[in-house]
Amino acid sequence: MRSRRKRLKIKNILLLLAILLVIAIIIFLLTREKKVYMTNVTNMNIDSVKEELNKYNLDISVKYEYDDNIEKGNIVSQSIPEETEIKEGDKLSLVVSRGKLDLKKLKEDGINELGKVPVMMYHGIVDKKSSETAYTGGNVDRDGYNRTTEAFRKDLDFYYENGYRMIKLTDYINGNIDVPYGKSPIVLTFDDGNVNNIKVTGLDDSGNIIIDKNSAVGILEEYKKKYPDFGVTAIFFIHSGLFQQPEYDEKIMKWLVANGYEIGNHTLGHNNLNNTSTSETQKVVGGMYQKLESILGDKYAKIIALPYGNPTSNKHANYPYVVSGEYDGFKYETLGALRVGWEPEVSSYNKDFNPLYIKRCRAYDNNGKEFDIEMVFRMLKNTRYVSDGEVDRIVTSLSNKNLMNPDIKKEIVYYE
Ligand SMILES: [Zn+2]
Structure with missing residues (x-):
């Protein structure tokens, strides 16, 4: 009887530990989900990128340059590299193509x-x-x-x-x-x-x-x-x-x-x-x-x-x-x-x-x-x-x- 009760107790403790572990994993995943990473926006249209990035409240500045390869209105380069974590207020400068300057x-x-x-x-x-x-x-x-x-x-x-x-x-x-x-x-x-x-x-x-x-x-x-x-x-x-x-x-x-x-x-x-x-x-x-x-x-x-x-x-x-x-x-x-x-x-x-x-x-x-x-x-x-x-x-x-x-x-x- 005693050892049976003891086993039951250990079982309960293990179950509790398992539940706690699951909760910890869920919390870990949830908090990890909150992190945002910069994606590669080159060659994408500036208007749609701005609209997409709007929700992260970045401080975006745009500069226009001629570019022979990238279509007018699309992004040539981004100051924050791909896969970098981004936070509200981060400065992001984008260079947008004015198309080809064909003299x-x-x-x-x-x-x-x-x-x-x-x-x-x-x-x-x-x-x-x-x-x-x-x-x-x-x-x-x-x-x-x-x-x-x-x-x-x-x-x-x-x-x-x-x-x-x-x-x-x-x-x-x-x-x-x-x-x-x-x-x-x-x-x-x-x-x-x-x-x-x-x-x-x-x-x-x-x-x-x-x-x-x-x-x-x-x-x-x-x-x-x-x-x-x-x-x-x-x-x-x-x-x-x-x-x-x-x-x-x-x-x-x-x-x-x-x-x-x-x-x-x-x-x-x-x-x-x-x-x-x-x-x-x-x-x-x-x-x-x-x-x-x-x-x-x-x-x-x-x-x-x-x-x-x-x-x-x-x-x-x-x-x-x-x-x-x-x-x-x-x-x-x-x-x-x-x-x-x-x-x-x-x-x-x-x-x-x-x-x-x-x-x-x-x-x-x-x-x-x-x-x-x-x-x-x-x-x-x-x-x-x-x-x-x-x-x-x-x-x-x-x-x-x-x-x-x-x-x-x-x-x-x-x-x-
Ligand atoms: Zn007159």
């Missing part, structure tokens, strides 16, 4: 971001066929300031088919030129706020403006659908008459800004700034900015289209007041000023680019002469800006090096 291809494709940019000057768009006018091509008047709807549609097709993509004037001025690889930027401008720029025929049930499909904006909206990658936009330079539709003007202006267009200053009274006093200059320039601000808040472009292109010299006594001044306690500063001009302007990365004295091209027909559309685009064939598709990098030929603005803060790549 030969950039050259072959004619990439040149020091090339020229056409800033097209339009006024009115008149709903007529070009054959119905008494003037050359799509001109509605002798000088071609007004263009037929037929000609305007043709212009847009021509720009698109020749690889031009629209950008905002503000983006051009700020050196924020963002068009796809191999494409060229173009800017459309409209002066004077003609009714036919954006003719409103009424309001719909929700109180939104109904835009005449044959006004300039009606046609631009049509081209937004026709070519979704056209980047459709334009800037409208207006005076105190706004769009000459008092009932709708404020709604029109807000609609334009909300739909990707810009509105700029054409002075209060379409004034000839060759002949105004300096105080009058500040009144008509500053007063118009003030009017734009009263309707749009800060959502207008601080850009002026000089009426009649005057003053024709930026040495004129009024020029400093085109640039900045004060009227009625309202201080203003102009970021860009447009002339009537005749030819394409240099790239905003060119050291000679002066945003306060930008040349425009007249959008008119003259049988391929005197800087009409045909002539301007013929001139652009070998001189135009051709994008590398990356907004933070500038690519051009080494022969253009002396033209580069030294203050540009972007990465610059030259090919020979």
